[in-house]
Structures are given as C-alpha cells and as structure tokens.
Amino acid sequence: MSSPTGPANGLPVRMPRPRQTGRHRRPEPAVAPEGAPALVLAVPGAPSAASRGLAEEIISIGRSELPGLDARIGYLEGDDAEGAEFPSLSGVLTAVANERTARAEFARAAGHEVPAPTGPDAVVVPLLAGPDGDLLRRIRQALMDSSAAAELADVLGPHPLLAEGLHVRLSEAGLARADRARLFTVATAADGIILATTGGEEAVQAAGITGMLLAARLAVPVIAAALDQEGSVAAVAAELRGSGSGQLALAPYLIGPEAADGLLDTACKEADCAAAEVLGAYPALGKLAVAQYSAALGITLGAAAH
Secondary structure, three states, X not given: OOEOOEOHHHOOOOOOOOOOOHHHOOOOOOOOOOOOOEEEEEEOOOOOHHHHHHHHHHHHHHHHHOOOOOEEEEEOOOEOOOOOOOEEHHHHHHHHHHHHHHHHHHHHHOOOOOOOOOOOOEEEEEOOOOOOHHHHHXXXXXXXXXXXXXXXXXXXXXXXXXXXXXXXXXXXXXXXXXXXOOOOOOOOOOOEEEEEEOOHHHHHHHHHXXXXXXXXXXXXXXXXXXXXXXXXXXXXXXXXHHOOOOOEEEEEOOOOOOOOOOHHHHHHHHHOOEEOOOOOOOOHHHHHHHHHHHHHHOOOOHHHOO
16 A cells, blocks of 8 residues: 555655756647637538548547647538538538527626627638649638638648658558668659649649659659649650659549549559559648648647647
8 A cells, every 4th residue: 555655665656747947848739729710621522431531530630739629520512401411511610600609698698798709710621632723612602601700721732741641652552662761672662753633733733842842752753743634644644754754653642532533543544553542531631730720810839830
C-alpha cells in the first residue's frame, strides 16, 4: 500500500513535468474559441459509404488538430430531407444557423444577456485538392440556397503537404522510392510522373505548383494533366517520353470523391502506365482543412499551421 506521501517499497513516483519557460517552451495547443463558426466539409461526388468514411476520418484529424471544433459534413449531391443519411450541404448549413439561433434564444429565456452574433455561422471547406471551377460554383450555389451566413474557404492545395502525400502514394504503389536519402532502388520506380487532376486548365496550372514540389522530392520530371479534358493525359505522356522518360506513372492529384468513375482507368490506358492511389484520407488533409478554416476567419491557430 502507498502512504500519504508516496508509494510503499520505494517505488518511484511519476511527477508532472514542470512547464518549460523561455524560447524552448512548447506552445500551448490551440483550442477552438467558444462560439466559433462550424467547419462544414463540402464533399463532392455521389454520396457513398466510402466517401462518408473518408470525410469522417478527415474531420476526426481536424478535431485532433483543433480541440473543441464543431465540424460537420455536407454532401454536394446529398439529400435535403431532415435526418438524411447523406445530408446536403445547404441542409447542413441551414441546420447550423438554426442551432445557433436556438442557443441564443434559450440563453435569453434563461435570463442571460446574449450579444448579437458576429461572424459567419459556418466556414465551408471544399474537399478538393485544386480549384475545380464547376464544383466550386455548385458549392457557392449551396451556400446561397441555405439560410446560413457562411464563408467559403479555399481549396486544400497547392501545398507542400500534398506533394508529400503524392510521394507517399507513389512509394506505396512501388512507383517511387520512399526516401531519396536511402541507397536502395525500386525496380518499378518511374522516371516521369503525370500529375492527373480534374477541373480544366485552371486546375492544371494550380496542380503544377504542387508538381514542382513533387519533382524536387523525386528528382524526376512531373507534368500536370487534366483527366476531364480529352487528349490531355495522352499529350503529357507523349511529352514526357519525348524528353527521355521511359517509365511513366500517373499520380492522381485527387482526394477521391471528386473524380467520376472510370476516369483514372481511362487515363492509365491512354498513357500506358501504372497509377498510384488517390490521396484519400492522407492525415495532412485534416490539418489543411483546419488551416483553411482558420485562414477564412482571419485567425492564426498554431495547431493548423504545420
């Protein structure tokens, strides 16, 4: 048994670490301010169990980055009915606004002085790696269709963390070395990468920025192409082969739900090459979602800035 002053038999006591001071002190983790707007993740594409699982995982990472965050999921092609399995983006935004109003009315009924609400009810973060113009127009329309005062954040890329994610997916598929510093080689490693995205020319240009970061990591040429523009992938494949790349690989600059079924398979056949998996629930996406949320609000959150 332990005595009031410590454990018996001379067992060591684990004492709390004193807080470091000075420039070596670790920053306190950021916490969502009370009453902060909700983060609503806008999920494109046809709703499915897979896209829901992906969105839930990204939201979970976001909450770990910013404890106390009110985070929701709204589907661009979701159902407007109350209690729907895949709620529409406009429906989720309306629900967020109604809940905010109800909380204020409850507080007033309890005799509390409630200041007039400031700032948006929600910040909508598109689950997109790049600027897909058509999908962004539909997201803006969903904001207008709701009764919420909502702010639209930027898409998640371009960003060095996305280049890291693309590198990881290529290495998982055996198409790139996991680490340039290691001396082992991968027999199937590509010497030219097609960075495949959706959203037309604007998306291709934005993907090119992340492509330069990926090229620096792999030390091979990387050129972006549009999956939804006929002939774009084939033209990039021909350009890479014409410049000396003999073994190509396709790296989808996609999170997943935004791409129509069959697009990647068709692209691989056109380019006659293997492909890595989409980014999916790569952990950095949760960090980037929180970073875009905080940027839209004009605040700096330490946990989202990595």
